[in-house]
Amino acid sequence: MNDNTRNMRDFLLLYNQLTEQCFDRCVYNMSRNSVSNRENDCISMCADRYVAFNQKTMHVFVEYQNMKQQVALNAQSSPGTSGTVA
Amino acid sequence: MATGELSEAQLKLATDLELEMMADMYNRMTNVCQKKCIPAKYKEPDLSKGEAVCIDRCVAKYLEIHDRIGKKLTTLSQQDEATMKKLQETQMAPPK
Numbered sequence: 001m002n003d004n005t006r007n008m009r010d011f012l013l014l015y016n017q018l019t020e021q022c023f024d025r026c027v028y029n030m031s032r033n034s035v036s037n038r039e040n041d042c043i044s045m046c047a048d049r050y051v052a053f054n055q056k057t058m059h060v061f062v063e064y065q066n067m068k069q070q071v072a073l074n075a076q077s078s079p080g081t082s083g084t085v086a
Numbered sequence: 087m088a089t090g091e092l093s094e095a096q097l098k099l100a101t102d103l104e105l106e107m108m109a110d111m112y113n114r115m116t117n118v119c120q121k122k123c124i125p126a127k128y129k130e131p132d133l134s135k136g137e138a139v140c141i142d143r144c145v146a147k148y149l150e151i152h153d154r155i156g157k158k159l160t161t162l163s164q165q166d167e168a169t170m171k172k173l174q175e176t177q178m179a180p181p182k
Contacts, residue, residue, distance in 0.1 A: 005099060012107045015159060019152045020114040027151070030122065030143045035150050043151055047158050 014054065022046035111152065119144035 026042035027035075035043075092100070123140035124133075133141075 005103070009103060009106075012103065013110065015156065016107060016111050016114055018159075019111070019148070019155050020118055022155065023148055023151050024118050024121070027147055028122070030140045030147075033143050033146050035147055035154075039147075039151075040154070043154065044158065047155050051159075051162065 018047060018050050021050060115145065115148045118148065 022043050026039050026046055029036075029039075119141055123137055123144055
């Protein structure tokens, strides 16, 4: 349950972050109380992009972490080689 | 997701989470609306009428957009779930 809670919490935080970012980028005219059509379209696209961005970032992050791990493992299994892992 | 009644512990967890997220949303909204409505020129301590109106509208818009994005994300995750389910079904059934 703890894992689920953490996932839920991460998702909700992402949701809040998404709202903040897209509002900041798309809404700059406070002349009306209601959300205009242009703003609505902008927000919709912003949300899609942000989700895609987040997925891609996670993907690349995991890839990079794996690569680093692999390099570290290789360095361990061959103790003769000296060298620093940048 | 647990179906049926939530245990008391789960309910408390959900309530705490909701409260925390509300507070987080409020803080973010405050930041953004201050950025949009209050210029960094501090000549007088009171808010002008324009600034007050701006804040009013900013908050209204933020909350509306928050709801719309919420609905959008729900749709997206439902679509995602449907896609995952479909993937699983096609994987389990042998290709003819």
